[in-house]
Amino acid sequence: MALLEVDQLRTVFPAAVGEFAAVDGVSFSLDQGEVLGLVGESGSGKSVTAFSLMRLVSPPGDIAGGSIRFDGQELLALDDRAMRRIRGRQMSMIFQEPLSSLNPLHSIGRQVMEPLFLHTDLSRAEARKRALAMLDRVCIPDASRRFDDYPHQLSGGLRQRVMIAIALVCEPKLLIADEPTTALDVTIQAQILDLLRELQRDTRMAMLMITHDLGVVAEVADRVNVMYAGRIVETAPVATLFKAPAHPYSAGLMRSRPDLTQERKRLVTIPGTVPAPHQMPSGCRFAPRCAFADRDCQAAQPGLRHLAPDHFAACIYPLTQDA
Ligand SMILES: Nc1ncnc2c1ncn2[C@@H]1O[C@H](COP(=O)(O)OP(=O)(O)OP(=O)(O)O)[C@@H](O)[C@H]1O
Numbered sequence: 448m449a450l451l452e453v454d455q456l457r458t459v460f461p462a463a464v465g466e467f468a469a470v471d472g473v474s475f476s477l478d479q480g481e482v483l484g485l486v487g488e489s490g491s492g493k494s495v496t497a498f499s500l501m502r503l504v505s506p507p508g509d510i511a512g513g514s515i516r517f518d519g520q521e522l523l524a525l526d527d528r529a530m531r532r533i534r535g536r537q538m539s540m541i542f543q544e545p546l547s548s549l550n551p552l553h554s555i556g557r558q559v560m561e562p563l564f565l566h567t568d569l570s571r572a573e574a575r576k577r578a579l580a581m582l583d584r585v586c587i588p589d590a591s592r593r594f595d596d597y598p599h600q601l602s603g604g605l606r607q608r609v610m611i612a613i614a615l616v617c618e619p620k621l622l623i624a625d626e627p628t629t630a631l632d633v634t635i636q637a638q639i640l641d642l643l644r645e646l647q648r649d650t651r652m653a654m655l656m657i658t659h660d661l662g663v664v665a666e667v668a669d670r671v672n673v674m675y676a677g678r679i680v681e682t683a684p685v686a687t688l689f690k691a692p693a694h695p696y697s698a699g700l701m702r703s704r705p706d707l708t709q710e711r712k713r714l715v716t717i718p719g720t721v722p723a724p725h726q727m728p729s730g731c732r733f734a735p736r737c738a739f740a741d742r743d744c745q746a747a748q749p750g751l752r753h754l755a756p757d758h759f760a761a762c763i764y765p766l767t768q769d770a
């Protein structure tokens with residue numbers, strides 16, 4: 448059984464007329480120890496998916512349907528108290544901007560101890576010891592001296608390490624990382640990614656790595672979901688997606704990757720923009736931007752089709768059937 452099974456998840460926000468689904472029928476699963484990438488352009492619904500999994504969508508946003516089974520439990524059936532016992536203990540999340548996620552009024556040491564006070568019955572001294580070990584583990588230099596520092600006294604990279612320490616101190620089974628390195632400069636990004644990958648391997652936790660950076664996906668993920676306009680349009684092992692993307696949107700994303708050997712060439716971008724929520728095409732949502740679209744594409748929304756083991760694409764004319 449998979450650790451996480453998401454089925455037909457639908458999360459809506461009120462719109463000028465009625466509501467719109469930022470996440471619209473998303474299904475995927477994630478095994479223990481697996482790293483799943485979630486990629487897609489800005490506004491495709493990656494963060495709303497993450498917040499939905501954590502049951503942290505704030506009103507008037509609402510999870511309107513579907514199922515999230517985590518470790519054998521249906522999360523959508525739990526009351527808030529039961530959900531609080533899981534969040535930070537069994538599943539944790541780290542965000543793009545560590546400064547706004549850390550409490551400016553509490554020392555970093557206290558913030559790493561907090562999940563331990565909430566979820567374990569460790570004494571204060573034991574919690575302090577565990578928190579210190581965790582700060583060491585995420586490579587905060589001289590952690591015992593830094594323990595009583597406040598977030599503003601740390602660099603962006605160190606703050607993100609503290610966020611990781613808070614997320615992992617209770618040894619969760621699942622870590623959701625939403626653009627964890629986007630706000631950092633390139634060298635620091637690489638260090639944080641290395642750290643996450645190392646921690647993931649050591650602990651065998653599952654990780655959902657959300658990013659718009661295909662380089663990040665290539666480096667850390669086993670498998671990738673490509674998201675477009677609230678839906679998953681392709682899911683494939685990383686190597687397959689890079690070698691033989693089947694959905695025209697994924698193929699476009701691949702072509703738009705900056706190629707380091709061709710710095711001077713103009714970057715290829717996918718023409719057009721993601722459709723506005725109130726102007727969703729009734730058939731394939733990518734049709735207005737797709738070079739292969741015909742009338743059949745506009746007739747109905749294509750569902751995910753099985754192309755090969757572990758490889759699915761929501762396109763009626765997939766570019767590849769896998770060799
Ligand atoms: N609190 C909210 N209220 C209303 N609409 C929202 C809210 N949060 C997200 N949305 C809308 O839901 C859609 C998906 O947003 P989401 O933040 O999930 O995108 P994303 O894929 O994470 O993009 P990015 O790469 O920019 O982080 C967008 O159209 C966004 O405007």
Ligand code: SF4
Nearest residue numbers: 731734737744762763
């Ligand atoms: S279904 Fe048609 S419009 Fe949609 S991606 Fe495939 S070819 Fe393009």
Ligand SMILES: [Mg+2]
Nearest residue numbers: 493494495625
């Ligand atoms: Mg986002």
